[in-house]
Amino acid sequence: MKMKRDYTLRMTEVQKKALESLLYKVKHEYRFVYMGCPVCGNDNEYIVVATETRYRVPITNVLCKTCGLLYTNPRLREKDFFDTYNTEYPKIFRGWREDVMGHTWKALNDLGESEYEMFRKMKLISPDDKILCVGCANGGLLNAFEKHNHEARGIEIDASAVLDGIRRGVKLTCGTIKDIGSYEPDIVIYNDCMEHLVDPLQELRNIPKNAMLFIRTAGLRAIHENWLHCKFDYFLQYPHVTNFTAPTIANLLAKENWKWRYMNSFVTGVFYFDEYCNIGVQNDFADSYRYIQACKEVVDYDNLLLFENKGGKTNIKYK
Numbered sequence: 001m002k003m004k005r006d007y008t009l010r011m012t013e014v015q016k017k018a019l020e021s022l023l024y025k026v027k028h029e030y031r032f033v034y035m036g037c038p039v040c041g042n043d044n045e046y047i048v049v050a051t052e053t054r055y056r057v058p059i060t061n062v063l064c065k066t067c068g069l070l071y072t073n074p075r076l077r078e079k080d081f082f083d084t085y086n087t088e089y090p091k092i093f094r095g096w097r098e099d100v101m102g103h104t105w106k107a108l109n110d111l112g113e114s115e116y117e118m119f120r121k122m123k124l125i126s127p128d129d130k131i132l133c134v135g136c137a138n139g140g141l142l143n144a145f146e147k148h149n150h151e152a153r154g155i156e157i158d159a160s161a162v163l164d165g166i167r168r169g170v171k172l173t174c175g176t177i178k179d180i181g182s183y184e185p186d187i188v189i190y191n192d193c194m195e196h197l198v199d200p201l202q203e204l205r206n207i208p209k210n211a212m213l214f215i216r217t218a219g220l221r222a223i224h225e226n227w228l229h230c231k232f233d234y235f236l237q238y239p240h241v242t243n244f245t246a247p248t249i250a251n252l253l254a255k256e257n258w259k260w261r262y263m264n265s266f267v268t269g270v271f272y273f274d275e276y277c278n279i280g281v282q283n284d285f286a287d288s289y290r291y292i293q294a295c296k297e298v299v300d301y302d303n304l305l306l307f308e309n310k311g312g313k314t315n316i317k318y319k
């Protein structure tokens with residue numbers, strides 16, 4: 001028997017106001033465009049697996065039958081993404097606290113410390129290595145690498161995050177990977193960024209080929225391990241154009257001759273450019289489809305309610 005579960009998802013006032021504004025724009029101002037699969041290009045063989053994302057934002061996700069990539073289709077226009085990254089998204093995503101920027105800075109600094117430690121232990125970083133972090137928010141991560149005497153720079157399209165980071169003393173540029181100028185990084189980091197890109201293949205063409213590429217993104221098939229109670233709809237987020245698994249991100253990277261050296265199911269991986277890389281596309285459709293179905297059977301999403309947050313943090317409840 002399927003157990004009926006009700007759960008409440010608490011949000012802060014900051015988040016609720018931003019969400020209200022976003023839902024208005026999705027309905028009245030933003031426009032959607034259909035697109036082929038960002039990895040294999042297939043544009044008609046897919047199945048719809050969700051018509052809403054976290055917080056009930058009406059955005060559809062489909063699973064590509066040719067390669068198994070889960071992606072948003074139709075997606076928002078690039079100008080709409082740009083708009084939301086500079087308005088609602090930082091508040092919805094990081095608005096658990098009053099001090100959104102301070103909280104972000106600390107969280108990213110801690111993440112940077114743990115990534116530095118991991119690189120050091122795995123002998124992936126040398127003392128003189130220069131770091132570039134793409135989609136770095138206010139640059140807390142750069143601060144961690146600078147403390148260990150590495151030159152570190154960041155790129156971010158949220159202008160207010162860039163200003164905040166510059167005030168805190170890190171080197172940030174407002175823009176995309178195309179705006180790094182003559183900087184020659186040895187390590188390029190994408191933390192929770194690759195899944196936001198409308199054209200990830202094009203992005204890969206702009207990454208310096210002699211750098212080590214480190215990607216961290218929320219892996220679809222790790223929902224049961226690090227996402228609250230296997231909630232598939234909670235995992236989906238409206239600005240995530242793609243939702244990778246280890247095979248689908250390997251497919252993406254291989255298309256531009258990037259070969260993985262380390263990777264796990266959370267989809268944290270280390271890649272190097274290899275002009276002779278000839279990995280073919282591995283179709284991940286069957287495994288991902290089964291996994292999504294299993295996640296959906298766990299929770300009844302119809303009872304999602306947004307409640308006043310009095311405690312200032314997320315609180316998921318089951319009855």
Ligand SMILES: [Zn+2]
Binds near residue numbers: 037039040065068
């Ligand atoms: Zn595909």
